[in-house]
Amino acid sequence: MKKIKNLEIQGAESVAIHSAKALSYVVRHQKQGLSKKEFWHNVKNAERQLFNARPTEPATYNVLKFMLAGLSRKSPEHVLEKVLEREKIVLEHFDKAMSKIAEFGARKISNGMVVYTHCHSSSVMAVLKRAKSLNKNFRVNVTETRPHLQGRLSARELNRNKIPVKYFIDSAGRQALKEADLMLIGADAVTSTGQVINKIGTEMFAEIAHIYDIPVYVCTDSWKYDPESIFGYELNVEKGKSTIFWKGKPKDVAINRHLFEKVDPDLISGIISELGIYPPSMFAEEMKRSYDWLFKRRKP
Amino acid sequence: MKKIKNLEIQGAESVAIHSAKALSYVVRHQKQGLSKKEFWHNVKNAERQLFNARPTEPATYNVLKFMLAGLSRKSPEHVLEKVLEREKIVLEHFDKAMSKIAEFGARKISNGMVVYTHCHSSSVMAVLKRAKSLNKNFRVNVTETRPHLQGRLSARELNRNKIPVKYFIDSAGRQALKEADLMLIGADAVTSTGQVINKIGTEMFAEIAHIYDIPVYVCTDSWKYDPESIFGYELNVEKGKSTIFWKGKPKDVAINRHLFEKVDPDLISGIISELGIYPPSMFAEEMKRSYDWLFKRRKP
C-alpha cells in the first residue's frame, strides 16, 4: 500500500493489479474467529486505504469495487473464497486486455505510416510492438512530455524494439503531427460523456491532429472508465509540485501545476480497449453492456 | 567578429549594433595610402565576414547594407566620413526604436489584463516594463521555451520588475492562453508577405490565440525586415545540435532540431515597430516608404 502511495508503483494498470493483490492479502491474513461484522469492517478498512492511496484512478476504484461487490453480508469463508477467485479474474483481465488492445490497435498501423504519440503509455507501447512483430514498417514521432520527460521512456523502449523513432520537444508538437498519419495515446480515465483524461498537452495535440485530419485513437483498458462520472462527479486530477516544473524558481513567480488535462471526445476517433474499438460517446453504453456490476453505485 | 560568431553576443539588435561598430573599426584602421580599389576591397571583405558570422539575421544584413550603400566608388576619406556618420545613425536608431516600441506597445495593455508571451524578447520586455512604469496592473503568463528555457529569463526579468508572472510548461501553452487577453511576441525576421520568424512553438500558440480571439502583436525593430524575401529567398533558419534537446539520447533516435518557425500573417493582429503599428501584410510597403535604400538589391 505504501509503495502505491509513494508512487513506487507506476502505471494505472499496475496500481490496480497491486490493489487487488493487497486486498486479497489482507483478506487472507485476517485473524481466525472474527465475527462477520469485524471481518467485514477490517476488509472495508483496507479497501478504503487502498482507494485513498490513489484516489484519482478509476481502474483501482473499479477493481476494488469488483473484488467486494455483493459480499457485504457474507461469511468470512465465503468472502475469502470469492476474493481469491476475483483476484485471479482481475489478473487475467489485465493480462488478456493488454494483448487484445495490442492486437486491435496493430491493425490500424500499415506500412509506411508515421505514428505520433505523447507521453508513455503501456497500451500504446504494446500496440506498436505488436505491429512491429507483424513486420510492419513504420516510424514513431514522440514529444518529450515535460516535466517528467516520459517521451524519453517511449523513445528508448521503441528504440530497443528496433522501431525507428524521432524525438520532438513539446513546442514542436505541431511539426511532429504534420508528418504523422495516426495519433495514439493512452488514458488515465474515461468519463460518461467520452472525455479522456491524459497527460497535459494531449488535448492541444489532439486538436491539431483533428485540424490536420489525422485519426486519434485512445488505447486503454476499459476499466479506466469512471462510473461515477455519470452523476457529475469530477475526477480530482493530480497536480505536481512546483519544483518539478522549475527547481529554484524565484519565490514570487507562480507556477501552473497541472499534469493532466481532459480531451474532448469530438477529437477522438475511437477508444481501443479489450472490448473492441468504439467511439468515446458510446463507451459508457458499451461498459454497461459488458460490466453491469460496475454501474451499481457505491463509493468505497 | 569572433564574439558575434561564437554567439557571445546575443539578441538580434545587439549583433547588428556590434556589426556596425566592427565595420566602422575596420574602416578607421585601414592603412594610410591605399588605393581606392584596395581600400574598398578590404572594407567589402570585412563586410562579408561580418555578414557570414550570422547569415540568418536580417538586422545585421540591413545594417551592413546601410553602412556602405552608394559608397563603392568614393574616396577612402569620403567612405570614412560617411561610415562614421552612419555608425552614429545606427546606434541612435536602435536606441530610439526600442523606446518607441515600448511606448506604442504599452498602450495596448490595460488594467486587469493577463498578457501571454513565449520565449524572451527584449522588445516585449521593454513594452511590459513601460506599461508597469505607467502604473498599469497586469499579469504575465510565460511558457518555458524548451530547450533553452528562455521563459525563465522572462520570468526572472519580470519578477525583478515587480510584474506578477505565472510560469507554464510548453505543453500547457493552451492553458496559459486561455487565461490571457493579449499575446506579445518578438521576431527574428519579417518577410515581404508578412510572415514572422520566431522561436519554435510560436505559431502553434498564435493559432490557439487566434481561435480564442486573443489579439497577437509582434514587437520588433523594423530593421528585422528581410528585403530579400521579396525575391523568394528563404531565410536559412537555424537548427540546434541534438544534444541541446536530449543529452545522452540513444544513438538511433532521430531528433527534430528546429529552433524557429514561421508564423502565418493571418494569425498576427499587428506589428509594433518604431514606425507604428501596422498589419503584417502592409509591413513591406511601410518599409519601402520609410527606408527606400533598403530595397536597392545587392547581396554582400
Add this chain to the structure above:
Amino acid sequence: MKKIKNLEIQGAESVAIHSAKALSYVVRHQKQGLSKKEFWHNVKNAERQLFNARPTEPATYNVLKFMLAGLSRKSPEHVLEKVLEREKIVLEHFDKAMSKIAEFGARKISNGMVVYTHCHSSSVMAVLKRAKSLNKNFRVNVTETRPHLQGRLSARELNRNKIPVKYFIDSAGRQALKEADLMLIGADAVTSTGQVINKIGTEMFAEIAHIYDIPVYVCTDSWKYDPESIFGYELNVEKGKSTIFWKGKPKDVAINRHLFEKVDPDLISGIISELGIYPPSMFAEEMKRSYDWLFKRRKP
C-alpha cells in the same frame, strides 16, 4: 385543458404534469356503467384533446403515452386503478428528476466560475440554486432573450437567491461567453440524433462556446426526449406572432417569426438529466434502456 392551450400553464414540465392530472380527472369522472369500448373511447378522446393543446411538447406526449400504455382492452376499473397509480408515478418522476438534475449539475460548478445561460430554464435555475446552497461562489452571465425577455426572469430569480448576475443584450452574447467557464441551457425537446430544441439564439451561442472551448451542458428532464424522431418526424416548432417582435411595424416589412432553433449535438458536451450525464448522441440509447415502453410506437 383550456389553461394549457391558452398558455396559462408555462414550462414543459408543468404542462406535462397538468396533462397527467387532467387525464386522471377525466378517467375518474367517467359516468358509471359505460361499456369497455365507450369508456375507452372517452378516455382516448380526452388524451387526444390534451395532446392537441400543445402538440409540440414531447414531455406531454410521453406522459400521456405512459398513462394509457397497454390499457386499451382493459376494464374501466383496471384502467382507473392503473391511471391513478401512474399519475402518482408521473408526479413523483418530475419531482425527483428535478432534484437529481440539480444535484448532478451543481457538481459541474466550482468556485470562481462564470456560468453563462440564455433564456429561462427551470432546470438550469435548479442547478444554479443547488450550487449556491452548497456555498459555491460563482457569477452568472445571462442574455436578455428577445422578444419575451426571459433573461430578466433568470436575472431576477438568481438575484433573489443572492447569486451575482450580469445582464447582456443578445447581440453581446459573444462578450457574455468570453468571460464564461461553463454554459448551461434547458431544452424543449431532444431527438434521436441528439439534437436539442431550445430558444432562438441558443445554437449561435453554443457555437461560440464551442469555439472558445467552453463546455455546454443541457439540463433537462429526460422525458423531453421525442421518441418519434427515430422515424424522421420533425417537431412542429412554434413560431411567434409578428407583433411580439415589432409592434406597429410597417405593413410591408416581413418578420422572421422563429422562437426556437435546433442545437447541433456536436456543440453539446453532455445532457444532464435524472438518468445522469450522457452525450447527446447516446441519449436515445439510454432512454431505451430506461424507459422501453416509450419506444412502442403509437401516435395518440
Add this chain to the structure above:
Amino acid sequence: MKKIKNLEIQGAESVAIHSAKALSYVVRHQKQGLSKKEFWHNVKNAERQLFNARPTEPATYNVLKFMLAGLSRKSPEHVLEKVLEREKIVLEHFDKAMSKIAEFGARKISNGMVVYTHCHSSSVMAVLKRAKSLNKNFRVNVTETRPHLQGRLSARELNRNKIPVKYFIDSAGRQALKEADLMLIGADAVTSTGQVINKIGTEMFAEIAHIYDIPVYVCTDSWKYDPESIFGYELNVEKGKSTIFWKGKPKDVAINRHLFEKVDPDLISGIISELGIYPPSMFAEEMKRSYDWLFKRRKP
C-alpha cells in the same frame, strides 16, 4: 457467383441478395446421402467462394453469416430447412428496409428545399422518389462523380421522375452545396466508430456541408454495418484501374486510383436505416440491440 465477381450484379443490396440465393441454391442442390461433415464442408466452401467474390462488402458478409449461423453441427435436413427459411427472411429484409428508409428519409424533405447528392445511391433515390410521391416540391443538385459519372445516372433517374435536377462538375461541389439545404448520401459500409465508406469526394463535400451548416444524412440498409470493424479490421477498399481515370496517359504519370473514401462521423447528422434515424456513433449499439447474431465473431 460469376456474375457477382464480374460485377455484372451491381449495388451492395443486389449482391447480398444474390449471395443468399446462390447459397440457398447450393444447399438445395447438394447430392443426397452426404455425411453431415461432407455436406457442411461443401456448404462452407460455397460460402467462402461467395464471400471472396466481393470481399469488401459487409452486406454480403452479413447475409452469409446470417444464413449459416448456428448450423455447423446440424443435419443436412435441418440446414436445408433453415437456409430456405432464412433466404426468405433476407429477401424480405431488403425489400422492407428500402421502403422504411424511403419513408423516414422523405420526412426530412420539405417544400422549397434544395437537396444535394453525390454519386448514385438506390437508397437516396428511394427517399427522393418517396418525397416526390408525397407531392413535395424540391430540387436536387448532383455532382457528376468522375470517373464513372454516376451523377448522370442520378440526374436521369430523377429527371424521369419529374424531380427538377441541376448538374455540377465535381470541382463545383462547393457551389452545389452553397445552394443546398440538405445533403443525402448512400453508404458502402459503416464501421463500429460510425465511419461511413462511400464514393471518393464524399468526405470533402460532407466537410463543406458541415462548414455551411447543412445537415448530412446517410441513407443505407443497416446490414452494411461491418461487425469486424470492432476488432480493428480495416475494409479493403476497392481501387480502380488507371485507365478508368485516364485512357492513354503517358507511361510515367502516376495515378491516384482510390474510388472510395471514409467519411468522419462528426460530419454526419444521422444514419437513416430501416432501424430509424440514429447518429453514426450510436449505430453499432443499435445494431447489437437489433441483430445480436451479427456480433458473434467468425470469419467465413
Add this chain to the structure above:
Amino acid sequence: MKKIKNLEIQGAESVAIHSAKALSYVVRHQKQGLSKKEFWHNVKNAERQLFNARPTEPATYNVLKFMLAGLSRKSPEHVLEKVLEREKIVLEHFDKAMSKIAEFGARKISNGMVVYTHCHSSSVMAVLKRAKSLNKNFRVNVTETRPHLQGRLSARELNRNKIPVKYFIDSAGRQALKEADLMLIGADAVTSTGQVINKIGTEMFAEIAHIYDIPVYVCTDSWKYDPESIFGYELNVEKGKSTIFWKGKPKDVAINRHLFEKVDPDLISGIISELGIYPPSMFAEEMKRSYDWLFKRRKP
C-alpha cells in the same frame, strides 16, 4: 457645439460637418484687431472644445485637423481666408464621398441577392438606394439592434424606398445571414491595422458571415480613419447607461454596457470608401497616399 455634445446632431458625418461649420463661425466672428497670438489662442480654444464634445469620433478629429493644418503662425487674415476655403472643401468632400460610396457599393449588388445589414448606417442606406435606383431587385435582411433598435430605422427607410425588407431579432442573426449573399455595414472608426469599430453584435455577425462564405463590405467615408491608431492609441469606445438596456432592473444585477465593438480585419472583404474598394489592412497605406496632411501627428 452644444447640440453636438448633447447628441442632438447624430451620425459621424453630420457631427464632422457641423464641427467644420462651427470652427469657421468662430474664426469669422473673432473681434477685429486681435494680435496673431490672441487670435490663434481663441481659435485653438474653439477647436479643443469642439473636439472634446465628441472625443471618440475620428471624422471630427480629422476635419478639425484639416481646417487648421499649417496655419499656426499665419496672420488672422490668412487664417480666415484658408478656413473659409477649407470649410467649403470639407462640405464638398462629404457630399461627393457619399455619392461615390453609393456608386461603388451598388456595383456589388446584383439581381436576386439578399443583403444583410445590422444597425443603421447612412452609407449603407445610400448604397442600397442607389442599387434600387439602378433597378436592381434584391431583398434586405436587417437585425433589430438592441438597445436603440436602429434596425427599425433601416427597415422603415428601406420600406419607404420600396426595397423589400425582412426583420430579425438579434439572436436570429445567424438565420438572417444564412439567407444572405452579401453583408454591408457602416463604421464608426477604422484603425491602422484595419480594425473597424461598429455597433455591438457586428463582429459576431461578421464571423458567422465569414464561416458561411458571405462577403462583408464596410461602407464608410475614409475620414473615419483614426490616424492616432498607428501609435497604439485606443479609441475610447462609448458605453451606454444601464437604463438603456434594462429600465427598472434589480439593483444588484450588473449590466454589460458596451454599445460598440471592434471587427477583426480578417472578417472584412473590403472597405468601400470614396477612395475605392480596398482591403482593411491596406487602408492606412491608401490614406497616406491620399491625405498626407493627416499623418503629421498633433493632438488638438
Add this chain to the structure above:
Amino acid sequence: MKKIKNLEIQGAESVAIHSAKALSYVVRHQKQGLSKKEFWHNVKNAERQLFNARPTEPATYNVLKFMLAGLSRKSPEHVLEKVLEREKIVLEHFDKAMSKIAEFGARKISNGMVVYTHCHSSSVMAVLKRAKSLNKNFRVNVTETRPHLQGRLSARELNRNKIPVKYFIDSAGRQALKEADLMLIGADAVTSTGQVINKIGTEMFAEIAHIYDIPVYVCTDSWKYDPESIFGYELNVEKGKSTIFWKGKPKDVAINRHLFEKVDPDLISGIISELGIYPPSMFAEEMKRSYDWLFKRRKP
C-alpha cells in the same frame, strides 16, 4: 483579332501580346494624310474591337491602355512612334516577367517536396521547370480539371520535362493536397482587394490547403491586375456551354456552367509576379507604386 475572339489564341499573356501587335499593326497601316482626328478615331476603334474580343481579361485591357495612354491629342507621327516603342516594351515585359516569376517561384521549392497544382498555368509550369533545371527533386500532384481536362496538359508537360507527376480526379483533390507541401496556381485576374480569379475548384482546394497549413502561392504576371476593381466593377466571369459539361444531357436537367471562381485573399500566402512576392491584400498598392499610368481611369 478574329483569332483572339475565336479562342484560337489561348492564355491571357498570349492574348495580351497579340492585342499589342494587332494595335501596332493597325497604327502602322493607317492611310497617309489622315487628319489627327480621323487617325485617332480609327485607332480607338481598333482598340475597342480588340478589347471586346476578350472583355474579361485585365491583361489585354491593361496592354491596350498602356499602348495609347496620353496620346489622344498627338500627331499621327508621334502616335506611330510611341506605339512602336510601347509595343516593344510590352513584348519585353511579358518575356522578362515570366523568367522572373520562374526564378522567384523556384526558390519556394526544395528537395523532397510535393507540389500541388490545379488546371494548367504557364507561369506555374515555368516555375516548376525552373526548379527542375536547378536540379531540385520534387513531385507534382495535379487534379484533372474537368471539363477541359487541363490537368492532363500539365501532367504531359511536366512528364516531358522529367518531373514526376501524379494525377488525381477533381473529387480526390483533398487527397492530392494531403500529400502536398506547397500549392501553386495561376490567375486569370487579381482585384483591388486581393481576390484572385481562377479556374473553378481553385477556392475549394485553396481552402483545404489552408486547413492543412499548406502555403498557397499564385504565380502571375502583375498585368493581370484589374484596375477597375477599385471602383467596384465586377469582372464578367466567363461561363461554358452546357455541352462542355454533359454532351447529350436530358433536356430538363439544368447545368451549372461556371468555369471560374474567386479565391479569397485570406487563403493565399503570396502572389509571385515579376514585381516580387507580395501578399494579395498589398498587390494593388504595389501596382500603384510600379505602374501609375494604370490607375488613371479610362474605359476603352
